[in-house]
Amino acid sequence: MLRKAIAVAGLAGLVAAGTAVPAAAGEDRPRLRRLLHTLTAEDGAPGALAAVRDRRGRTVLTSGVGDVRTGAPVPREGHWRIGSITKTFTATTVLLLVEDGLVDLDAPVERYLPGTVRGNGHDGRNITVRQLLQHTSGLPDYLDHLGIGRIVENPLERHDRDDLLALALAHPPEFAPGTGWSYSNTGYLLAGLVVEAVTGDPLADVVERRVLDPLRLDDTGAPGAATGLPSPHPRGYVRLDGTLLDRTRLSASTAWGGGDLVSDASDLNRFFTALVGGRVLRPGTLREMMRTTEVSPEYGLGLRRVPRSCGAPVWGHAGDMVGFSTLSGATRHGRGATVMVNVKPGLSDAGEQRLKDAFDAALCDD
Structure with missing residues (x-):
């Protein structure tokens, strides 16, 4: 189980970030706020989160709820299943x-x-x-x-x-x-x-010893046989025939090396900014990781090149797991972003695109 998460497992009542709503005058990141609001108000996501890490610090925005039964907001430091990331x-x-x-x-x-x-x-x-x-x-x-x-x-x-x-x-x-x-x-x-x-x-x-420990990713780890999530966490949902079902408890045995990790936004942003910024692998090895081919023009070795509206592409990965859908990545200049909704499958087609737009806004907008 997660090292830090075990220590804080009883702190499920941590305060969540301010809920994102359509931006009022003077609020920062208005496009990102609007997109998160639309994801939860129109597109079928109970809750949504966006976290940005850059040289100025860290920003976390949330919208909707992390628990439809209690109405609890999405926790800022919540853990979730990151799927294929x-x-x-x-x-x-x-x-x-x-x-x-x-x-x-x-x-x-x-x-x-x-x-x-x-x-x-x-x-x-x-x-x-x-x-x-x-x-x-x-x-x-x-x-x-x-x-x-x-x-x-x-x-x-x-x-x-x-x-x-x-x-x-x-x-x-x-x-x-x-x-x-x-x-x-x-x-x-x-x-x-x-x-x-x-x-x-x-x-x-091996992942813990070689990647997690050196980067101090204390809220990331493999769940093993555990079927729950460490606290605090949003609940994970699927929408089946129009009905929202809670699938927070889940065996990750179908995923293993391709999708079983649990993490949070802070760790994901720290990981991708370190990796893309050259602080994990040697320069030549990182070039191999980012090298694409004619048959694989966007995908390197476990990294995808993602276009963005404001400049050079970023490197990152998407992660879908029953209950959660995530996009995370970083620029070469040290800006990392993670966006998540706590439903999969069940987001509308428009919502799938809106999630990508929110990732772009998190990487491009101030």
Whole structure:
């Protein structure tokens, strides 16, 4: 469980940030305030949060509620499931092992996981570690075959990672390795197994030792078998056939190295500003992480290049997990931003775009 969160688990009554409403004269970040308000007033999100970190300090805005039953606001320092943003942490861990000489990005998966990737046209001898991290392996995504609906309907069901891998490998490749791009949680399950194979330690321990501890990310960690969230936290919801369902308690066993981490906005902004700012990886390694290809023009190794309206793109990642949807990233000049809504699935189509617009506003507007 999270280190700092355990110490403050009884402090569920922490005061939340002032609720965002349409901006009045003189208020800062009026576009961001309006977008958060629309997300909760029109687009189906019970609550929304935006946090900005730059050289001037930190700003947190919230709108709506973190708990529809009690009407409690979204907590400023709340923990939530960050979903696929976990992939950036996993990729960073792999790249630190590359720097140590324990992993070769262009080595076949077979070197580290002999015999693991076999059958139905899959062969670990032809898939590299780099391709796992860049989603160019051609491996099917096990979530496409498990189905989000099953997770929504059975949120506490546990899934063995060997079974998830077998589910993916029961289907043929999407394409020959290196010839296309297709988002695959299976690749990150294997990347986590590579980390464990070369270190002899559980993935969560290696991520903590190599990434979380050095950056003092005390509110970030893997939940293990726990199905709840550390306090304080917003509740997580899904909307099914028009009905809002509470899915705060959830087994993260379907996600693991591709999506199981819990964090908060402060830690996410600290992580991305440090990573993109060159304070985690060596310059050459960071360039590899940000290097895109013809078949992967926007996605590097666990990092996505995201356009913004006010200048150069930022590097970050999206994270969807049952109950929560998040966008987080940073500029090379030290500005980090995180936006979150506590519903997934269930945001309207307009709301999905509005969440992206809120991320842009958090990165561009003063």
